[in-house]
Amino acid sequence: MITTIDKRFIAGLAYLLGLRKIGAGVVRMGPGIPELQWDSIFRYKPRYLITVPSFLLKMIDYAEKNGLDYKNSSVVGAVCIGESIKNQDFTDNILSQKIKERWDIQLFSTYASTEMSTAFTECEFQVGGHHHPELIITEILDEDENPVKEGESGELTITTLGVEALPLLRFKTGDLVKAHYEPCKCGRNTMRLSPVIGRKQQMIKYKGTTLYPPAMNDILNDFAGISCYQIVIHSSEIGLDEIIIKLSTENNDENFVNEVRDHFRAKLRVSPKIEIVDFDTLFKIVHHPNSRKPINFIDLRT
Numbered sequence: 001m002i003t004t005i006d007k008r009f010i011a012g013l014a015y016l017l018g019l020r021k022i023g024a025g026v027v028r029m030g031p032g033i034p035e036l037q038w039d040s041i042f043r044y045k046p047r048y049l050i051t052v053p054s055f056l057l058k059m060i061d062y063a064e065k066n067g068l069d070y071k072n073s074s075v076v077g078a079v080c081i082g083e084s085i086k087n088q089d090f091t092d093n094i095l096s097q098k099i100k101e102r103w104d105i106q107l108f109s110t111y112a113s114t115e116m117s118t119a120f121t122e123c124e125f126q127v128g129g130h131h132h133p134e135l136i137i138t139e140i141l142d143e144d145e146n147p148v149k150e151g152e153s154g155e156l157t158i159t160t161l162g163v164e165a166l167p168l169l170r171f172k173t174g175d176l177v178k179a180h181y182e183p184c185k186c187g188r189n190t191m192r193l194s195p196v197i198g199r200k201q202q203m204i205k206y207k208g209t210t211l212y213p214p215a216m217n218d219i220l221n222d223f224a225g226i227s228c229y230q231i232v233i234h235s236s237e238i239g240l241d242e243i244i245i246k247l248s249t250e251n252n253d254e255n256f257v258n259e260v261r262d263h264f265r266a267k268l269r270v271s272p273k274i275e276i277v278d279f280d281t282l283f284k285i286v287h288h289p290n291s292r293k294p295i296n297f298i299d300l301r302t
């Protein structure tokens, strides 16, 4: 396994300790730098990577540019953190499809946060992250802080059971999820969490439609012509939410912008403002050196 473990990245430490417990060999790695990743892969032959999934695309780009035989490397799968790779019905989302089209490896999704000090991790059947009831109490609550009905989405609220220094009591994660209770084929009977539908505070109200950034990410990831993007939300003069999509493309014509806008209208019933931005400028903003994940969403609402 290769995992990042640096710059206060607490999950890296958790993965290191867990992997050692199951007897796996672990290669510690810094973030970014595809060249170092590939060098380590060819040198130490890990079978799995622990990674932000969009970084896999950067690794594939690097491998293709530099003629590395990545398809025949030792890697058979990746444990994906920080970004969703599944739709609500547990099929692969666009990001996941894009990775697998180019590099046929298994992708496992996880959901976790530093506050929880545990993770909801998929089993081999990949139908949601299994709950560990001995580590954490979960509640899924509606706007009035009542438990939602089975099958409905609500805010994941957690109480930690194993944390000593900073235990949390009914901590609201801000993440909207659904719970799945039917028994899993793997034999575990624990509740499973859906992919995150969105962040509660990132909810956008647009002309009567309610939506969350992941749905927009999906549309933008679908366009091969978009090399980089950022969604910016701000308040209009009259206090309504406005959506601006900044994107880079080599397809620099009016038709392309219209095509993207039409796709938004068809799928989400919203018509955002679209701005074409020079790739180098936008790439620097999205892949900020202080951020482990690409910054694809900025909220400027007042």
Ligand SMILES: [Zn+2]
Pocket: 122, 123, 124, 125, 130, 184, 185, 186, 187, 188
């Ligand atoms: Zn299972």
